[in-house]
Amino acid sequence: MSDPRPIGVFDSGIGGLTVVKALRELLPNEKIFYLGDTARIPYGSRSPITVERYSMEMADMLTQESAKIIVVACNTASSVALPKLKENLLVPVIGVIEPGARAAIAATRNGHVGVIGTRATIKSGAYEQELRRLSPDVRISVRPCPLLVPLIEEGWLDDELTDRVIARYLGPLVREGIDTLVLGCTHYPLLVHAISRALPKTVSLVDSARNCATAVRELLVQEQLSAPLANSAGLEIALTDAPDTFLGVARRALQLDIGDVQLREVLHAVR
């Protein structure tokens, strides 16, 4: 059994392209339709009810594009909206939290994991809940890092000021003794070099984008939804507002062949 329909991926903006990059490397014959809600980014500073509503609207738009599964390539949306999405959609839905937490538990040697993300992600407690479900005795230190997304969108990926902000955010986690750090925001893989510089060599980084792609591959096999081997892979990108400079930053940093970007108006669902 195989299925040529696209994998639908959504994020609050362009950061979720880190997940697309990982998906393309791992599943080169799958078609991907990516939807970025650039009209309403950031989700990370909004209330759970608003993030839930926005996420349902993005998922409905992907369903209209015949998505065979929906990948929530946004930690904020995965943290607060996954139960509602799973309950309401007819296709399988996968987020970034569970794969990231699973990889962190596999990586830690001293049983102490750090998690960084947006305020909404950290406030939701979703990573703590998942980490504890997988390993009840794990120690967890969390830190919201709201300044990192704007620095990334500005393209300051290798910059002294960004290094100082990272050091200030991560210093307490390192002093508390973490040996594994989950990058709990789909923007953060773009800062992987700067974050590695700020950490002792003994701390392992868990990139939620890459681990999510591995989980998508497993889900496709399990649900018999993998594309036929001869499928013509392609990447379509649609945004809810005109792209800004960050698309150029992401394109360069990820070396992703992005092509033309479509504009889509948000379809407001009545539920």
Ligand code: DGL
């Ligand atoms: N992509 C979001 C996430 O992974 C960060 C940007 C936002 O605040 O919307 O949490």
